[in-house]
Amino acid sequence: MKVAKFGGSSVANATQLRKVAEIIRKDPSRKFIVVSAPGKRSGDDDKVTDLLIKMGNAYAQNENYEEQIATVLDRFREIIIDLEISTDILSNIQETIVEVLQREVPINQKLDAIKAIGEDSSAKILSSYLNSLGLAASYLNPKEAGIIVSDEPGNAQILPDSYPKIHTLRDREEILVIPGFFGYTIDGKLMTFSRGGSDITGSIIAAGIKASLYENFTDVDSVFTVNPNIVANPKEITSLTYKEMRELSYAGFSVFHDEALIPSFKESIPVTIKNTNNPDKPGTLIVAEKESQENCVVGIASDIGFSTLFVSKYLMNRELGFGRKLFEILESESVSFEHSPSGIDDLSVIIRDNQLTPEKESIIMNRIKAELNPDTVKIHHDLAMIMIVGEGMMKTIGIAQKATTALTEANVNIKMINQGASDVSMMFGIQAADIKPAIQSLYKVFFED
Incomplete structure (x- = not known):
């Protein structure tokens, strides 16, 4: 079984989601799908998570937040209509926003719940679209998935009790679409991970089900040896060890949050970085150990x-x-x-x-x-x-x-x-x-x- 995580650029609009669905359809072993919130459609666009944060801040400061709600709903409405799936999902997203804003919880906990709406909505939309294509798929909330986390708003840590619960998901026959970025405390409070949290969710699910491979789909063919904004057409990295990737991420590589791979690393699950727009490219493989290379600097x-x-x-x-x-x-x-x-x-x-x-x-x-x-x-x-x-x-x-x-x-x-x-x-x-x-x-x- 494989876990495939799709980042914000991969779910930014209906065109990208069609590519995601085709990637899932082509490989039946891709049984667990983790999604981010919709990212930018173009360079001057806004990420849905940023729109939700603006909405949450306006609410916290007793300012008018209706415009932000309308903008968020417009983004999802565009995707839903283009994919020709039920508009009931849009009503559900709107109800979720209203319900979260009305919760009587501390403001930092409320802001976590607001930020999580992006990933949660992406998962509902993708699972509905897969079903419309004749693929058996189910939306799975992180609470149902067994993602149990610490009570730390914005910086939740996965708890060990999660993994046996996640492992039982192997018995499910359909494709499971899981929102990234958040989990639930033992007493049911929603908490988000730190930045790059959807990558963390993907790694957690891969570790829990003991996947054969964790595929992380983004908008680049592979990891480059150096920032392509500084050096034109840098060489690609075909393989890395976990330690190398963690050091590179910590020092500025934006492909992964430096904490994201830890669950997969502990279970020695190989990770590959692939391009949603060019899925047949081999990408970059991240493993526990690799054969020594002539050039030891990667x-x-x-x-x-x-x-x-x-x-x-x-x-x-x-x-x-x-x-x-x-x-x-x-x-x-x-x-x-x-x-x-x-x-x-x-x-x-x-x-x-x-x-x-x-x-x-x-x-x-x-x-x-x-x-x-x-x-x-x-x-x-x-x-x-x-x-x-x-x-x-x-x-x-x-x-x-x-x-x-x-x-x-x-x-x-x-x-x-x-x-x-x-x-x-x-x-x-x-x-x-x-x-x-x-x-x-x-x-x-x-x-x-």
């Missing part, structure tokens, strides 16, 4: 929006508890960190900019000065992180030399190097303004020369 990921907190104090290494006290200050201000390279007298903490506000930054700086008495404390903004990823990279001589030479040739100053923290990656911190020439030079060295 990809170069990058992301912007980082700052470095730099703290220096003479004989810091001899001062017991210095690092712990510094991180306790960050923790008490609800600031998480990404990396922390250190020296004898120096400690740097890499923080995502969205963790900091000017107020928090001022508080943290003042507390460090008062509580740790450093010689120097400062924050550098506008940093970018570049990660070179590949299994076996640390066992290959000369990788660091090739990377630093490439950055030198691009006239890029290296602010930070983090090597050895992971056996599959090497990270460089540079100024955000230098990211394009840096990536282009690294790609030339590792994939063209």
